[in-house]
Each structure stands twice: as C-alpha cells, then as structure tokens.
Amino acid sequence: MTRVGRVINLTVHGIGPAEREFDPGEDRTWVNIAQFEQVLDAVVGRDDVRITFDDGNSSDVRIALPRLLDRGLTAEFFVLAGEFGKPGRVTEDDVRSLLKAGMRVSSHGWAHRDWRQIDDKQAEEELTGAHQALSELTGQPVSRVAIPFGSYDRHVLRRLRQAGVTLAYTCDGGKATPGSWLQARTSLVCDLDANWIRRVLDDTASPALRARRLVARTVKRVRG
Ligand SMILES: [Zn+2]
Structure with missing residues (x-):
C-alpha cells in the first residue's frame, strides 16, 4: 500500500568487494552485487522511491552506474569533495561520468567528519x-547534502541553513515528505534480503516502530 504524497529514500554506501579499509561499523552497510540488483529490480516502476549514494565509493561508478542505466533508473550521488581519487573513492572523472549519464551529484561534505563534532573552520x-568545489566540478549549483553518519542536532541544522543548503538527507528511516527540507532515508544493510526489501518498500513498520522513529527525529532536531 502506498500512501499518497510520501516517498521512500534509500541510501546505498558500498557494493561488492571493498577497495579500502572500512571505517568502524561501515561493513554493516556494505552489500554484495546480487543484493544491490535485488533492490534495484524492486524499485523499477516505483516513482515513490528515490535512490541515493553516500561516501563517493568507487563502486558507485564501477558497479552501480551500469546497473542503474540498464533499468532506466536515476539516482543522486552524495560525494566527498576532499576525497576524490583516494583509494576506493570516485575520481573527478567519475563524477563527470555520473553527470553525463543523467545522474545528480550533491555533497556529503569534505572529509567525512561528524558534523556534530566540528569547529567553525572545519564547518x-x-x-x-565542498559546495564550491562541487559546483565548479559539475558546472551546476550544488546545495543539497546528505549528513555524514546521519549525525545532526539543532546546531548542525542551523549551520546547514546558514550555508544555503536546500535539502538535507538524514539516515532516520521511514518515509519522507517530498519537498521538505529535512528528509529521512533508509540505508541498505549487509544482511538485506527479500523480506527486508518488502518491509522497507512497503513500509510495513509497526506503529511502535513509527512512534520510536518520530521521537528519535524530534530529539535530534532540538538537541544541542
Ligand atoms: Zn557517509
């Protein structure tokens, strides 16, 4: 059942064999190629589902891009402006390939820092x-972000507004309202299977889980 006017935002991190050392906990969000294809196949024809990619992993271009194109899907890639060409990350040329293929490129920040822990200079x-570098690289204004680690509080949100961010994605899970400034996403996880896909895409979350998500989101928006 699809509730009118709500969207499901999915987040992909990395796919297939890892090409760099994982950060702590990062293996939880890495999927294999078969799992990724299973998700894409379930998304085809669903205009209420959006696909996003975080971290600018090289699998974005090597593995994801051809499979998206095969299925006529588009996605938004949140890349790290300070990490181009580092082991396992996309290059500037990769970003150009994504754009040329009709994909959208936006910002995941500079160096994958926790935005709750940064000082003004790092911010x-x-x-x-990051916005300037990516705007220059893409030739388009870049003002949409995916918040690293989904880590935010009211100070982070204030900084994003001051920096002219036009859309901020979190990792809070559940459905989102299209057009709203702060939108929840659901991350693919390493043990996802057909049941996981059904649960997420049909959003069959229990009322108790929905209530927990709402409380968690509210706390994050106001905490300092
Ligand atoms: Zn990230």
Whole structure:
C-alpha cells in the first residue's frame, strides 16, 4: 500500500568487494552485487522511491552506474569533495561520468567528519568549501547534502541553513515528505534480503516502530 504524497529514500554506501579499509561499523552497510540488483529490480516502476549514494565509493561508478542505466533508473550521488581519487573513492572523472549519464551529484561534505563534532573552520570546509568545489566540478549549483553518519542536532541544522543548503538527507528511516527540507532515508544493510526489501518498500513498520522513529527525529532536531 502506498500512501499518497510520501516517498521512500534509500541510501546505498558500498557494493561488492571493498577497495579500502572500512571505517568502524561501515561493513554493516556494505552489500554484495546480487543484493544491490535485488533492490534495484524492486524499485523499477516505483516513482515513490528515490535512490541515493553516500561516501563517493568507487563502486558507485564501477558497479552501480551500469546497473542503474540498464533499468532506466536515476539516482543522486552524495560525494566527498576532499576525497576524490583516494583509494576506493570516485575520481573527478567519475563524477563527470555520473553527470553525463543523467545522474545528480550533491555533497556529503569534505572529509567525512561528524558534523556534530566540528569547529567553525572545519564547518566552512565541510559546507561552503565542498559546495564550491562541487559546483565548479559539475558546472551546476550544488546545495543539497546528505549528513555524514546521519549525525545532526539543532546546531548542525542551523549551520546547514546558514550555508544555503536546500535539502538535507538524514539516515532516520521511514518515509519522507517530498519537498521538505529535512528528509529521512533508509540505508541498505549487509544482511538485506527479500523480506527486508518488502518491509522497507512497503513500509510495513509497526506503529511502535513509527512512534520510536518520530521521537528519535524530534530529539535530534532540538538537541544541542
Ligand atoms: Zn557517509
């Protein structure tokens, strides 16, 4: 059952064999190619589902891009402006390939820092610096972000608004309202299977889980 006017935002991190050392906990969000294809096949024809990619992993271009194109799907890629060409990350040329293929490229910041833990100077680099670099690279204004680690509080949200961010994605799970400034996403997980896909895409979350998500989101927006 699809509730009118709500969307499901999915987040992909990495796919297939890892090409760099994982950060702590990162293996939880890495999927294999078969799992990724299973998700894409379930998304075809669903205009209420959006696919996003975080972290600018090289699997975005090597594995994801051809499979998206095969299915006529598009996605938004949130890349790290300070990590191009590092082991396992996309290059500037990769970004150009994504754009040329009709994909959207937006910001995941500069160096994958936790935005709740940064000082003003780092915030300048993570937001203004990254937006400038990506706008130059893509030839288009870049003002949409995916918040690293989904880590935010009211100070982070204030900085995003001051930096002119037009849309901020979190990792809070559940459905989102299209057009709203802050939108929840659901991350693919390493043990996803057909049941997981059904649960997420049909959003058969129990009322108790929905209530927990709502409380968690409210706390994050106001905490300092
Ligand atoms: Zn990330």
